Amino acid sequence: MREETLVKNLLTYKRVLEGMLHAMVGDRAAAEDLFQEMAVLMTRKREETDEDCKFVAWGRQIAVNLVRDWRKKLARGKVQTFDDDVLEAVAGSFEANAESAWDARAEALRICAEKLSDKDRTLLRRRYEESVPVEKLAAERSMSRGALDTTLYRLRRALHDCVEMRLQQPGMS
Amino acid sequence: MSHPWDWDYLIHKHLSGEELTEEQRSALNDRLRKFPRLRKRLAEMAFEQAQMRDVLATSEGVPILIVPDTVREPAAVAAAPLLKPLPPIPWYRRPWILPAAAAAGFLVLVLGIVAWRNSANRAPFEVVKGEVRAEGGSVEVSAAAPALFRMSDGSEAELSPSSTAVFRGRVGDARQVVELNAGAGRFKVAKAPDTFKIETPAGRVTVLGTEFTVELRKQKKRPAAMAVSVTEGRVRVDARGEVRELGPGERHVFGAEPEEKRPEEKKPQPPPERKEARPVFNGVVRGKVVGKGDAHVLIAVDAVVSSRKDAAPDLAAAMPGRTIKVMVPGPKRKEGEPEVSKIPFLYVRKLAIGQEVSLDVRQTKGEDFMIGELDREQADWAVREERREGDKEPKKKARDPEKSPERDPKKED
Numbered sequence: 001m002r003e004e005t006l007v008k009n010l011l012t013y014k015r016v017l018e019g020m021l022h023a024m025v026g027d028r029a030a031a032e033d034l035f036q037e038m039a040v041l042m043t044r045k046r047e048e049t050d051e052d053c054k055f056v057a058w059g060r061q062i063a064v065n066l067v068r069d070w071r072k073k074l075a076r077g078k079v080q081t082f083d084d085d086v087l088e089a090v091a092g093s094f095e096a097n098a099e100s101a102w103d104a105r106a107e108a109l110r111i112c113a114e115k116l117s118d119k120d121r122t123l124l125r126r127r128y129e130e131s132v133p134v135e136k137l138a139a140e141r142s143m144s145r146g147a148l149d150t151t152l153y154r155l156r157r158a159l160h161d162c163v164e165m166r167l168q169q170p171g172m173s
Numbered sequence: 174m175s176h177p178w179d180w181d182y183l184i185h186k187h188l189s190g191e192e193l194t195e196e197q198r199s200a201l202n203d204r205l206r207k208f209p210r211l212r213k214r215l216a217e218m219a220f221e222q223a224q225m226r227d228v229l230a231t232s233e234g235v236p237i238l239i240v241p242d243t244v245r246e247p248a249a250v251a252a253a254p255l256l257k258p259l260p261p262i263p264w265y266r267r268p269w270i271l272p273a274a275a276a277a278g279f280l281v282l283v284l285g286i287v288a289w290r291n292s293a294n295r296a297p298f299e300v301v302k303g304e305v306r307a308e309g310g311s312v313e314v315s316a317a318a319p320a321l322f323r324m325s326d327g328s329e330a331e332l333s334p335s336s337t338a339v340f341r342g343r344v345g346d347a348r349q350v351v352e353l354n355a356g357a358g359r360f361k362v363a364k365a366p367d368t369f370k371i372e373t374p375a376g377r378v379t380v381l382g383t384e385f386t387v388e389l390r391k392q393k394k395r396p397a398a399m400a401v402s403v404t405e406g407r408v409r410v411d412a413r414g415e416v417r418e419l420g421p422g423e424r425h426v427f428g429a430e431p432e433e434k435r436p437e438e439k440k441p442q443p444p445p446e447r448k449e450a451r452p453v454f455n456g457v458v459r460g461k462v463v464g465k466g467d468a469h470v471l472i473a474v475d476a477v478v479s480s481r482k483d484a485a486p487d488l489a490a491a492m493p494g495r496t497i498k499v500m501v502p503g504p505k506r507k508e509g510e511p512e513v514s515k516i517p518f519l520y521v522r523k524l525a526i527g528q529e530v531s532l533d534v535r536q537t538k539g540e541d542f543m544i545g546e547l548d549r550e551q552a553d554w555a556v557r558e559e560r561r562e563g564d565k566e567p568k569k570k571a572r573d574p575e576k577s578p579e580r581d582p583k584k585e586d
Binding site: 140 | 188198212213215216222224228229
């Protein structure tokens with residue numbers, strides 16, 4: 001694979017691959033670090049890979065191995081991840097979706113996020129973009145941690161349901 | 174088999190980096206193994222969370238290139254002029270140029286003054302939380318709760334009730350200067366190359382990216398003392414000639430008499446490390462009594478009726494077939510703890526060898542167990558049996574060895 005193609009694919013599928021790693025390890029910061037390692041590995045191996053290979057499928061193979069190594073490095077018992085076969089199956093579900101389907105989902109998410117109130121949008125941004133801890137957000141809003149977590153969960157579900165509805169509409173998926 | 178879990182909620186917890194209980198993790202693991210639809214849902218929610226950063230982001234940082242005035246676009250030089258340029262005209266040949274330059278200069282001056290006045294009136298902070306009386310950069314926390322302020326560089330200050338301060342914004346080399354005139358403040362300083370300063374009547378704190386607390390303490394016969402404690406990073410404190418650097422976890426009171434130092438001014442201790450919980454079985458087992466002592470019973474376990482959330486699934490599966498020693502909760506107790514109930518003791522005493530029981534047990538040290546909770550029926554049974562025996566042969570009143578012996582009036586006589 002040429003360097004330009006690799007860079008283009010990494011930019012296009014960055015969020016898909018990050019999501020894949022995040023789904024496997026359940027820790028966003030770890031997933032970001034693993035994505036960097038993945039990009040380095042892909043750069044090293046690009047010459048062994050076909051120009052028109054399925055990029056997400058190639059990423060899946062690397063991701064599963066990286067997560068296994070990461071888990072080994074950390075003390076057993078401190079890391080909560082799924083069993084090996086489940087890890088592979090979870091990564092495989094990213095591959096099952098057509099690569100173009102992720103674009104449609106991202107676009108639907110953008111439209112749905114525009115409908116959020118300013119307050120909800122700020123909350124989601126503080127939590128998921130700025131990575132502010134739940135405890136701190138709860139304190140800022142004079143809420144209990146549990147109540148704030150429930151609010152976040154409901155917002156995410158509402159967004160997900162909105163995205164699903166939009167994808168059902170003709171011309172979206 | 175139906176599960177009590179809300180799978181979406183478990184996925185949300187997993188993606189939020191929260192620790193699932195072993196039971197939740199195990200249940201989610203099994204469910205994901207069996208159901209492709211749930212795996213798809215996890216994939217979609219993880220992707221959406223990653224994508225949310227793009228969707229919700231206010232803006233990406235845009236690099237700005239400042240080109241020196243001397244550099245001209247090369248294209249202008251390269252393009253051949255279609256017309257021959259006019260020779261330059263001296264300024265004195267243009268009579269309108271002086272009044273125009275004067276007008277332009279005046280306009281720039283007026284605009285500059287307006288911009289300066291506006292920037293002077295604009296507060297260099299925003300109130301994130303709390304009730305505050307503010308005028309320009311001066312603030313007073315008016316409610317009984319602390320108020321949180323965010324400054325233009327992203328640094329945060331949490332001022333205690335009744336604190337007064339002035340947010341000066343950028344002053345000289347310092348990107349932020351905050352004057353704390355009374356009260357206390359906790360500062361979380363964004364990392365940046367320029368310094369951040371807290372000025373107080375008792376001294377000055379200069380800092381580069383850290384989290385610390387400054388508290389002004391009134392003293393009867395001396396000027397206010399300043400207590401500084403650092404959570405992260407490093408600060409330099411200059412208080413009436415006493416210069417000292419403080420690192421993470423360090424705290425010092427500047428300008429206080431030794432006897433006025435308060436007892437809580439100890440170095441904050443790091444929180445004790447959490448010990449890894451060893452796997453145990455806690456739950457209700459069914460089995461037969463195969464032996465007993467004064468305060469324990471041996472049960473040959475036939476089945477596990479239920480296991481508690483903190484029980485290790487592997488150990489629960491291994492319970493049937495084992496013979497376990499179940500003890501009565503011991504009489505040893507710490508000061509302030511309630512006295513241990515005698516009912517489990519009575520219950521064990523009444524159990525007969527060969528009797529079938531269902532018993533709530535908690536694993537203690539090693540392989541031993543302790544009675545967890547007796548249900549109402551078991552407790553009633555334990556007590557009822559004792560009463561019946563007591564009816565036939567009334568017990569002597571137990572004497573408390575710590576109390577004085579009962580008086581015998583005859584002896585006294």
